[in-house]
Amino acid sequence: MKPKSINSLMKYLRDYKHINISGSSDKLKLSNIGYYHGYKGYRYIFNPQKQINFKNFDELIGIYNFDTKVKALFYPWVMFIETAIKNYVLQSVVEFAKSENFNIIYNEVLDNYKQFENKERKNVDCERKKNALKSRNELRSWIYGKLATKFKDGHKIANHFLLNDRPVPIWAIFELLTLGEFGHFVKCINIKVRKDISTRIGIRHSDDSDSTLTEKFIFILKELRNAIAHNDVVFDTRFRVSKIKENVLSSISNDTLISDVTFKTITDYLIFVVYLLKKFGVSRTELNTLVNEFDKAVTLLKGSIDTSTFNQIIYTNNRSKIRMLKMYISKRP
Numbered sequence: 467m468k469p470k471s472i473n474s475l476m477k478y479l480r481d482y483k484h485i486n487i488s489g490s491s492d493k494l495k496l497s498n499i500g501y502y503h504g505y506k507g508y509r510y511i512f513n514p515q516k517q518i519n520f521k522n523f524d525e526l527i528g529i530y531n532f533d534t535k536v537k538a539l540f541y542p543w544v545m546f547i548e549t550a551i552k553n554y555v556l557q558s559v560v561e562f563a564k565s566e567n568f569n570i571i572y573n574e575v576l577d578n579y580k581q582f583e584n585k586e587r588k589n590v591d592c593e594r595k596k597n598a599l600k601s602r603n604e605l606r607s608w609i610y611g612k613l614a615t616k617f618k619d620g621h622k623i624a625n626h627f628l629l630n631d632r633p634v635p636i637w638a639i640f641e642l643l644t645l646g647e648f649g650h651f652v653k654c655i656n657i658k659v660r661k662d663i664s665t666r667i668g669i670r671h672s673d674d675s676d677s678t679l680t681e682k683f684i685f686i687l688k689e690l691r692n693a694i695a696h697n698d699v700v701f702d703t704r705f706r707v708s709k710i711k712e713n714v715l716s717s718i719s720n721d722t723l724i725s726d727v728t729f730k731t732i733t734d735y736l737i738f739v740v741y742l743l744k745k746f747g748v749s750r751t752e753l754n755t756l757v758n759e760f761d762k763a764v765t766l767l768k769g770s771i772d773t774s775t776f777n778q779i780i781y782t783n784n785r786s787k788i789r790m791l792k793m794y795i796s797k798r799p
Contacts, residue, residue, distance in 0.1 A: 472497050479505060479523070487523035495527060508533070511778050512702045512730075518775055528770025529779070533701040535763040536732060537694045539756060543739055544691045550746045551667070551684060552640050555652060558662045559636060566635035568609065576602055576654040602654045605647075612642050645691055649684035668745045673717035682714050683742065690735055701779060703732055722794040724787055731781050736760050737791055744795065753795045761788055 470478060472493055479485045483505070487496070508529050510517050520526050563571045579598035613634060616624035623641055627634045640648065652660070660677035669679050685708055692698075693705035710729045718727050718741050727734050740753055764784065768776050 470501075475501055475505075483509075483520070485520045485523055485526070492523050495523070499530060507699045508701075511775075512704050516778070525771045525775075528767055529701060531770075532763050532767040532779075533699060535766075536700055536760070537697070539759055539763070540690065540700075540735070540739060541694050543743060543756065544687060544694060546748075547687060547739070547742050547746065548645060548691065551680065551687075552648065554666045555648075555655075555663055555680070556637055556640060558659050558666060559655070562659045562662070566637065567633050568636055568639060569633070571636055572602075572606060575656060575659050576605065576651070578602070578654050578656050578660075581657055598654070601650060605650050605654050608647055608650075609639055609643070612647075613639070616642055645684065645688040649681055649688060652681045652684060669717065670720070673713060673720055679713060679717055682711055686710065686714070686729070686738065687742075701732055703730060703735065706730075722790065724790045724794070726783060726787075731779070731784070733760075733780065733784050733787055737787065740791060740795065750795050754792065757788065757791055757795070 475496060476487050476493060479487050485505075505526065508518070508526055509520075518525075518529075559571055559575050560566055563574045565571065565574075579595050579602060582592075582595035582598060613624055613628070617628050621642070623638045624634065627638065643651065652663075655663070657677055660680065661671075663680050664671070664674050664677050667680060673679065689705050689707060690700070693700050698705060706729055715727055715729075718737060719725055722737060722741060724737055727737055729735065729738070736757065740757065743753060743756075764780055767780065
């Protein structure tokens with residue numbers, strides 16, 4: 467298929483998608499944001515079966531602007547949370563292992579498989595132990611492979627330690643891991659250390675009896691972070707791949723007193739981000755600023771698209787959720 471010029475794309479949107487787009491202003495907007503962001507990425511809500519019936523190009527631009535604003539609001543805070551979680555995990559791991567050496571940590575801390583060793587229930591736990599050992603071995607392979615690759619590429623951290631024949635400390639390894647790999651690291655940590663991490667973060671033990679919430683939070687954060695970092699569409703949470711576990715939902719709801727948190731709307735990701743930021747001691751002023759800026763973006767979106775489309779993106783319970791979120795922010799830790 468022959469590539470379309472901007473004029474051809476505008477004609478295509480008019481003739482085949484029945485979108486009113488014309489003039490130099492629309493042409494400039496489409497030129498700046500491109501065809502994917504200008505139409506392809508915003509033509510549906512969550513899945514291609516839920517097509518948006520755009521009449522004017524300004525409606526599409528309204529959704530694009532909302533999506534861009536949300537990413538800009540979330541990005542610095544998502545990075546803040548990633549750094550904070552890594553540091554809380556690092557503190558617990560080093561304290562329990564009494565070492566920064568990965569080999570010692572591997573033996574003393576990354577032994578979650580042992581919780582499935584029960585002579586009386588050996589047959590019941592055998593498969594789970596096998597899976598835990600598989601994850602542990604994969605993690606070690608990832609880390610050694612990552613160090614080899616980074617060293618080959620001349621990465622300054624890997625070079626600094628390996629060229630001087632020194633073991634790479636765990637804090638440096640954390641800098642090399644992707645968020646997904648880091649999530650698997652936490653998954654391999656034994657329950658005693660996981661409980662300590664959970665306590666440091668401020669997660670209520672009644673919500674985290676098996677101490678797996680930190681790991682689950684990391685994987686939720688990973689999906690959001692990757693979508694933002696790669697400038698993918700986020701307004702309809704289509705980046706959500708993993709099923710959100712019930713104890714994640716109950717933990718957030720129990721703390722914030724906000725019901726019906728499902729992660730099917732971007733408002734719920736705002737709640738998730740604020741929930742974690744408050745755990746990490748971010749000030750009420752900063753949290754209220756984040757929520758207010760999100761609320762302004764929602765108001766602008768509402769004014770730029772029809773009510774039916776708006777209610778499919780921002781659910782009708784949004785106002786009550788924002789009100790409850792502000793009440794949660796105002797509570798003392």
